[in-house]
Amino acid sequence: xxxxxxxxxxxxxxxxxxxxxxxxxxxxxxxxxxxxxxxxxxxxxxxxxxxxxxxxxxxxxxxxxxxxxxxxxxxxxxxxxxxxxxxxxxxxxxxxxxxxxxxxxxxxxxxxxxxxxxxxxxxxxxxxxxxxxxxxxxxxxxxxxxxxxxxxxxxxxxxxxxxxxxxxxxxxxxxxxxxxxxxxxxxxxxxxxxxxxxxxxxxxxxxxxxxxxxxxxxxxxxxxxxxxxxxxxxxxxxxxxxxxxxxxxxxxxxxxxxxxxxxxxxxxxxxxxxxxxxxxxxxxxxxxxxxxxxxxxxxxxxxxxxxxxxxxxxxxxxxxxxxxxxxxxxxxxxxxxxxxxxxxxxxxxxxxxxxxxxxxxxxxxxxxxxxxxxxxxxxxxxxxxxxxxxxxxxxxxxxxxxxxxxxxxxxxxxxxxxxxxxxxxxxxxxxxxxxxxxxxxxxxxxxxxxxxxxxxxxxxxxxxxxxxxxxxxxxxxxxx
Amino acid sequence: xxxxxxxxxxxxxxxxxxxxxxxxxxxxxxxxxxxxxxxxxxxxxxxxxxxxxxxxxxxxxxxxxxxxxxxxxxxxxxxxxxxxxxxxxxxxxxxxxxxxxxxxxxxxxxxxxxxxxxxxxxxxxxxxxxxxxxxxxxxxxxxxxxxxxxxxxxxxxxxxxxxxxxxxxxxxxxxxxxxxxxxxxxxxxxxxxxxxxxxxxxxxxxxxxxxxxxxxxxxxxxxxxxxxxxxxxxxxxxxxxxxxxxxxxxxxxxxxxxxxxxxxxxxxxxxxxxxxxxxxxxxxxxxxxxxxxxxxxxxxxxxxxxxxxxxxxxxxxxxxxxxxxxxxxxxxxxxxxxxxxxxxxxxxxxxxxxxxxxxxxxxxxxxxxxxxxxxxxxxxxxxxxxxxxxxxxxxxxxxxxxxxxxxxxxxxxxxxxxxxxxxxxxxxxxxxxxxxxxxxxxxxxxxxxxxxxxxxxxxxxxxxxxxxxxxxxxxxxxxx
Numbered sequence: 001x002x003x004x005x006x007x008x009x010x011x012x013x014x015x016x017x018x019x020x021x022x023x024x025x026x027x028x029x030x031x032x033x034x035x036x037x038x039x040x041x042x043x044x045x046x047x048x049x050x051x052x053x054x055x056x057x058x059x060x061x062x063x064x065x066x067x068x069x070x071x072x073x074x075x076x077x078x079x080x081x082x083x084x085x086x087x088x089x090x091x092x093x094x095x096x097x098x099x100x101x102x103x104x105x106x107x108x109x110x111x112x113x114x115x116x117x118x119x120x121x122x123x124x125x126x127x128x129x130x131x132x133x134x135x136x137x138x139x140x141x142x143x144x145x146x147x148x149x150x151x152x153x154x155x156x157x158x159x160x161x162x163x164x165x166x167x168x169x170x171x172x173x174x175x176x177x178x179x180x181x182x183x184x185x186x187x188x189x190x191x192x193x194x195x196x197x198x199x200x201x202x203x204x205x206x207x208x209x210x211x212x213x214x215x216x217x218x219x220x221x222x223x224x225x226x227x228x229x230x231x232x233x234x235x236x237x238x239x240x241x242x243x244x245x246x247x248x249x250x251x252x253x254x255x256x257x258x259x260x261x262x263x264x265x266x267x268x269x270x271x272x273x274x275x276x277x278x279x280x281x282x283x284x285x286x287x288x289x290x291x292x293x294x295x296x297x298x299x300x301x302x303x304x305x306x307x308x309x310x311x312x313x314x315x316x317x318x319x320x321x322x323x324x325x326x327x328x329x330x331x332x333x334x335x336x337x338x339x340x341x342x343x344x345x346x347x348x349x350x351x352x353x354x355x356x357x358x359x360x361x362x363x364x365x366x367x368x369x370x371x372x373x374x375x376x377x378x379x380x381x382x383x384x385x386x387x388x389x390x391x392x393x394x395x396x397x398x399x400x401x402x403x404x405x406x407x408x409x410x411x412x413x414x415x416x417x418x419x420x421x422x423x424x425x426x427x428x429x430x431x432x433x434x435x436x437x438x439x440x441x442x443x444x445x446x447x448x449x450x451x452x453x454x455x456x457x458x459x460x461x462x463x464x465x466x467x468x469x470x471x472x473x474x475x476x477x478x479x480x
Numbered sequence: 481x482x483x484x485x486x487x488x489x490x491x492x493x494x495x496x497x498x499x500x501x502x503x504x505x506x507x508x509x510x511x512x513x514x515x516x517x518x519x520x521x522x523x524x525x526x527x528x529x530x531x532x533x534x535x536x537x538x539x540x541x542x543x544x545x546x547x548x549x550x551x552x553x554x555x556x557x558x559x560x561x562x563x564x565x566x567x568x569x570x571x572x573x574x575x576x577x578x579x580x581x582x583x584x585x586x587x588x589x590x591x592x593x594x595x596x597x598x599x600x601x602x603x604x605x606x607x608x609x610x611x612x613x614x615x616x617x618x619x620x621x622x623x624x625x626x627x628x629x630x631x632x633x634x635x636x637x638x639x640x641x642x643x644x645x646x647x648x649x650x651x652x653x654x655x656x657x658x659x660x661x662x663x664x665x666x667x668x669x670x671x672x673x674x675x676x677x678x679x680x681x682x683x684x685x686x687x688x689x690x691x692x693x694x695x696x697x698x699x700x701x702x703x704x705x706x707x708x709x710x711x712x713x714x715x716x717x718x719x720x721x722x723x724x725x726x727x728x729x730x731x732x733x734x735x736x737x738x739x740x741x742x743x744x745x746x747x748x749x750x751x752x753x754x755x756x757x758x759x760x761x762x763x764x765x766x767x768x769x770x771x772x773x774x775x776x777x778x779x780x781x782x783x784x785x786x787x788x789x790x791x792x793x794x795x796x797x798x799x800x801x802x803x804x805x806x807x808x809x810x811x812x813x814x815x816x817x818x819x820x821x822x823x824x825x826x827x828x829x830x831x832x833x834x835x836x837x838x839x840x841x842x843x844x845x846x847x848x849x850x851x852x853x854x855x856x857x858x859x860x861x862x863x864x865x866x867x868x869x870x871x872x873x874x875x876x877x878x879x880x881x882x883x884x885x886x887x888x889x890x891x892x893x894x895x896x897x898x899x900x901x902x903x904x905x906x907x908x909x910x911x912x913x914x915x916x917x918x919x920x921x922x923x924x925x926x927x928x929x930x931x932x933x934x935x936x937x938x939x940x941x942x943x944x945x946x947x948x949x950x951x952x953x954x955x956x957x958x959x960x
Contacts, residue, residue, distance in 0.1 A: 118736040118840035141738060163680060174680065176688070177657065190927050197838040198904035199868050200643060200654065200692075202912045202923060203932050203950060208656070208688030212680075229738020256598040258621060258709020300780040358677040360598035388679050424678035432682045443682060447670050451939070452683050458934035470683060 004406050005052065005093075005434060008468040010100035014057070014080055021080065022058055025102070028070045033108070035059040044085065044103055049093035049435055050351055050409075051399045056083070056097035061105045065183060065191060065221040068104060072219065072464075073189025075102055081467050082187075084215040086127065086158025089150040091352055092433030094162065094214050094469055104219060106157045112136050113222065120227045121180060121197050126157030126220050130164075133225060142227040145172035148429070149338045156223050162431040163212030167263040167337065168294070170387035172228065174429065176211040181224035184210055184217075187460045197224060209455070214431050215466040217459040234262065234296035236333045237306060239313050240287030240320030244268045244370075244382065247289035248363035250316040251386045254293075255359045259308055264387030265292040265337050268366070271344075271383035271394070278343035281336030282329070284320040291386065292337055340383040341394070348379075349399035353412045355419030356390045356428035368418050369393050376411040378404075390428035391419065417442050432470045440472055484886050485532065485573075485914060488948040490580035494537070494560055501560065502538055505582070508550045513588075515539040524565065524583055529573035529915055530831055530889075531879050536563070536577035541585045545663060545671060545701040548584060552699065552944075553669025555582055561947050562667075564695040566607065566638025569630040571832055572913030574642065574694050574949055584699060586637045592616050593702065600707045601660060601677050606637030606700050610644075613705060622707040625652035628909070629818045636703050642911040643692030647743040647817065648774070650867035652708065654909065656691040661704035664690055664697075667940045677704060689935070694911050695946040697939040714742065714776035716813045717786060719793050720767030720800030724748045724850075724862065727769035728843035730796040731866045734773075735839045739788055744867030745772040745817050748846070751824075751863035751874070758823035761816030762809070764800040771866065772817055820863040821874070828859075829879035833892045835899030836908035837869045848898050849873050856891040858884075870908035871899065897922050912950045920952055 014021070022036045035041060036058045045053040057080075062068045075082045083097035085105045097103040109125035112132065116122070117140055122133055130151040133144040147166035148154050154164070160182065165174040172178065181195030195207035210217055241247040251264055267275065267283070267290045276283040283290055293309055295302045310321060324330045344350050357365050366382060373380040373395060384392035393415055397408035416426050416436065420443050426436045440449060453471060463476075494501070502516045515521060516538045525533040537560075542548045555562045563577035565585045577583040589605035592612070596602070597620055602613055610631040613624040627646035628634055634644070640662065645654040652658065661675030675687035690697055721727040731744055747755065747763070747770045756763040763770055773789055775782045790801060804810045824830050837845050846862060853860040853875060864872035873895055877888035896906050896916065900923050906916045920929060933951060943956075 116840070118732055119838045120735060120738070121838075163685070165680070173657070176685065177653070186931065192925075192928055192931060196903060196905070198836045198899075199870070200645070200836060200905065200908050202906045202916060202920065204697075204935055205643070205656065205685075205688045205692050206932065206935065208685045209935070212685050217684075229740075252598055255600060258600070260709075298781060298784055301778060304778055356678045356680060358596075358599045358601075360596070390679070419678075423676060425676065425680065426682045428680050436682060440682065445672075448672055451666065451672060452686065454938035455684055455686065455689070455935060458938045459931070 004409055006473070007054065007098060008473060010098050014100040018057055024074065025058060025060060025071070028074060029060060029062065029067055033061045033063065033067070035061070044088070044097070044105070047088040047093065047095040048091045049096065049433065051405070052093060052096065052434065054096050054098045056101050056103045057099060059103045059105055061108050063108045065185065068185045068219055068221050069189040069191055071102065071104060072185050072187060076188045076464055079462060079464065082464055083466050084157070084161065084219045086155035086161070087153045089154045090158065090162055090431050090433055092427070092431045092435040094431045094433035096434065098468065106155060106221070109221060117142065119197050121224055122227055123222060123224045124156055125222055127155050130154050130156060130159055137227055141230050143230055144225055145169070145178050145228050146175050149341060156225065157220050160211050160220055160223060161213065161215050162429055165385060165388070165390060165429040167265055167385060170264060170385065171260055171262045176208055178226045179207065179211055179223060180226055182207060182210060182220045183222035185219045185221060187218065187464050195224065214433065214470050216456055216470060217465070231296040232298050233302060234294060235302055236292050236294040236324055236330050238283065238320060238322040238333065239291040239293060239318050240284040241289045241291070242317055242319065243288040244366045245363045246316040247291055248366050250291065250313050250318070251362055252359050253312050253315070254309055255387065257308070257312060259305060261293050261305065261309070261387065262296050263292065263294040266382065266384050266386035268382040270379065270381035271340060274343050274347060274381055275336040275340050275383070278346065279332065279336035279339055281332045283336060287319060292333060337383070344381060344394050348396040350394040350396050351408055351412050352392055352394050353415050354390060354392055354428045354430045355416045355424055355426055357419050357422045357424035359389050361422040361424065362386065362389065365391065365418060365422050369415050372414045372418070373411055376407045378408060378411055389424065413439060434469055437470060438472050484889055486953070487534065487578060488953060490578050494580040498537055504554065505538060505540060505551070508554060509540060509542065509547055513541045513543065513547070515541070524568070524577070524585070527568040527573065527575040528571045529576065529913065531885070532573055532576065532914065534576050534578045536581050536583045537579060539583040539585055541588050543588045545665065548665045548699055548701050549669040549671055551582065551584060552665050552667055556668045556944055559942060559944065562944055563946050564637070564641065564699045566635035566641070567633045569634045570638065570642055570911050570913055572907070572911045572915040574911045574913035576914065578948065586635060586701070589701060597622065599677050601704055602707055603702060603704045604636055605702055607635050610634050610636060610639055617707055621710050623710055624705055625649070625658050625708050626655050629821060636705065637700050640691050640700055640703060641693065641695050642909060645865060645868070645870060645909040647745055647865060650744060650865065651740055651742045656688055658706045659687065659691055659703060660706055662687060662690060662700045663702035665699045665701060667698065667944050675704065694913065694950050696936055696950060697945070711776040712778050713782060714774060715782055716772050716774040716804055716810050718764065718800060718802040718813065719771040719773060719798050720764040721769045721771070722797055722799065723768040724846045725843045726796045727771055728846050730771065730793050730798070731842055732839050733792050733795070734789055735867065737788070737792060739785060741773050741785065741789070741867065742776050743772065743774040746862065746864050746866035748862040750859065750861035751820060754823050754827060754861055755816040755820050755863070758826065759812065759816035759819055761812045763816060767799060772813060817863070824861060824874050828876040830874040830876050831888050831892050832872055832874050833895050834908045834910045835871050835896045835904055835906055837871060837899050837902045837904035839869050841902040841904065842866065842869065845871065845898060845902050849895050852894045852898070853891055856887045858888060858891055869904065893919060914949055917950060918952050920950070
């Protein structure tokens with residue numbers, strides 16, 4: 001293992017009882033729902049968070065909410081940490097379980113339970129993939145809006161845990177804006193239902209609180225999500241700019257003018273080169289930076305919005321402006337963008353930061369990001385959701401060189417601090433997980449963290465649920 | 481007083497120390513910021529919640545966050561209940577303070593602190609009126625979206641407390657969807673900042689939790705809100721239907737088709753008559769029910785959307801379809817709708833329920849509502865935000881007749897239970913307050929309520945903040 005982040009010490013008394021715990025789990029679940037052989041546990045050792053890996057005590061793959069409740073009830077009584085896991089694509093370490101932890105994988109709870117078009121809702125189990133929801137309602141002209149780049153793999157349960165976004169969230173909002181209800185198992189095995197098919201609800205917004213809680217308040221087994229109508233038409237347009245600063249300033253001005261396209265995606269020169277080499281999407285290789293702007297609606301509406309955007313882009317010295325001429329071309333443009341992380345992974349190891357900044361700060365933060373990586377002697381590629389200020393600098397390094405890895409982590413931490421100092425925040429959608437846990441002090445005061453932990457304690461006073469994540473280890477009551 | 485809802489017993493030890501408490505408050509605040517004479521306290525005795533009134537111990541009108549913190553810190557140490565108050569327009573009793581409570585009125589904290597057009601945000605103090613935000617940015621072509629009918633009077637702090645909606649929230653969402661951050665004073669006087677100018681934030685969504693918390697988690701003194709661009713054009717259209725059932729079914733079908741106008745407002749025959757008599761808006765008096773549908777965008781876009789809506793309306797035997805021809809006419813149409821509550825108040829006393837239902841249940845719930853009020857021998861007028869399923873039956877009665885009042889309350893409770901049983905909830909925007917406190921058991925299980933109170937306790941373990949609201953009195957730890 002390379003990397004400088006400390007893990008919590010596994011509890012010796014649990015490690016000592018490992019075999020007994022596995023036997024006790026067998027009494028709760030069919031035997032094919034429990035994984036405990038070391039070689040079978042290896043696929044669960046990471047979630048794309050650098051080179052950090054941990055092999056958990058066991059993985060349970062329950063098929064019903066009742067089984068999830070039984071496992072939690074057992075773990076609660078025996079003080080065994082529990083880590084929920086969707087597809088393991090968070091990148092932040094949120095789904096890693098340590099040697100003393102039971103991972104609850106939701107992958108077998110992958111049924112769509114109800115599609116209700118008059119109310120424009122779907123009820124799905126937590127292990128359903130993001131894309132499966134849109135595919136199920138596509139024939140009727142509907143879709144589920146949040147679209148993480150990992151949408152082919154990632155699950156709705158994981159999306160809720162991290163409050164995931166995606167390219168099209170500029171117009172439609174992130175997971176929390178498209179979630180109407182959940183069934184959630186509390187730490188002691190109690191099952192609650194938060195929200196429902198009607199908008200809003202009396203009392204506290206526990207649904208909103210659960211969304212983005214990184215599996216620390218309960219384990220979600222079902223979700224009721226909002227469906228939207230597929231627009232009449234949609235068209236991505238490529239804008240090539242001479243520099244990242246100009247492209248960034250153009251984004252700021254588009255949004256400040258009150259124009260909300262469906263998506264504004266940003267790629268700097270290194271990202272263009274990497275993605276074009278992989279996807280052959282026809283990105284302009286002579287540009288210093290690229291925006292993919294998608295507009296949608298009727299023909300007239302798309303044209304009017306595009307005209308306004310082109311006008312603004314001209315003020316920032318846009319070079320190429322290319323409207324795609326066919327559905328195939330549109331699909332290719334998006335393929336290039338959505339495979340950016342995979343394409344980067346082919347040429348180098350990388351860590352991806354996902355700090356978010358106010359739109360007026362885009363150019364400034366991009367410039368400072370280059371300064372930081374230059375100073376560390378590292379390469380960086382920027383490819384991100386510019387319209388909502390969600391940066392994604394990919395810092396390239398060599399995972400087998402401990403010094404290089406330490407430099408990459410240090411540069412990443414500086415970039416996230418830069419985002420916070422510019423009025424933004426540490427993470428837009430990948431979650432705090434382990435990765436940004438110790439940076440939370442840069443964003444929040446001790447008072448803020450104490451208050452967040454008090455809310456956490458209202459759900460899980462004994463720190464059973466995904467315990468070593470989100471909050472700095474130092475100064476935590478469970479770590480005294 | 482008429483009405484059947486029980487209030488909590490004021491604490492005798494606080495009543496006995498009344499004069500001392502007022503003297504102690506004087507040490508914290510300038511004397512013109514404290515109201516304690518009985519006749520000056522009377523304007524604060526109600527918030528439009530039936531005929532229920534209570535005269536509080538004192539009203540403080542702080543001018544700074546520091547002063548709010550000083551009052552809370554003092555009240556916390558002395559176990560004195562504190563009730564925050566905006567403009568007192570909730571209708572649910574949420575802002576009533578009992579004889580042992582200090583009301584903190586935010587009306588003097590009414591400055592707009594910052595308008596940031598590039599980031600499309602405004603920072604305002606909690607006592608700023610809802611309409612004042614839109615008015616401040618109107619010259620630049622922006623607005624603040626949530627528009628409660630009381631927007632001339634109600635404050636942003638109150639809007640956040642109740643997570644208020646409004647006619648135009650069908651497209652733009654309610655308060656929680658347009659709120660980016662708050663400054664909030666915790667019960668012990670600690671000041672926290674939740675959220676900020678960037679979208680999302682790491683850690684738990686405490687901002688979402690605070691929104692709609694009815695002043696029980698802290699007192700909000702500043703808010704950062706999202707600004708939107710004023711659309712190119714907007715046009716309300718009147719649709720007259722033969723019956724409420726047909727109008728309700730039309731709403732269901734518009735939404736099920738995936739069409740999202742800016743607003744779909746509903747009026748039944750009694751509401752049409754009341755509003756037309758008051759506003760002379762030109763509503764069709766021969767219709768059994770009326771929809772006001774507002775579309776917006778470019779001319780082409782409005783026409784395309786309207787054509788689709790007219791097509792659906794025809795399937796439900798629409799009679800009148802009237803596009804307004806001028807801005808004056810449009811303003812008049814909205815004046816009629818937005819003055820519905822005031823106009824009703826001119827002809828009778830009323831209570832207004834604000835249950836929310838899934839859209840597929842609109843016609844069913846309207847029909848059952850009539851059956852309930854008929855059974856109680858009461859008149860009802862329905863005027864509400866149909867597009868998001870937020871009902872507003874106004875039950876007419878005579879406030880000076882205790883039996884009539886008890887009947888109205890009983891009918892109201894039955895209607896809210898009907899909404900819950902149809903898959904909806906007790907309140908869309910007015911809040912639980914005192915009014916629906918004892919109905920919370922119909923919506924939530926004991927487990928749900930216990931979990932909500934555990935979260936509340938993470939902020940206010942001693943039930944100092946707005947204590948007699950939201951949760952049923954029976955079975956509460958502070959009431960043991």
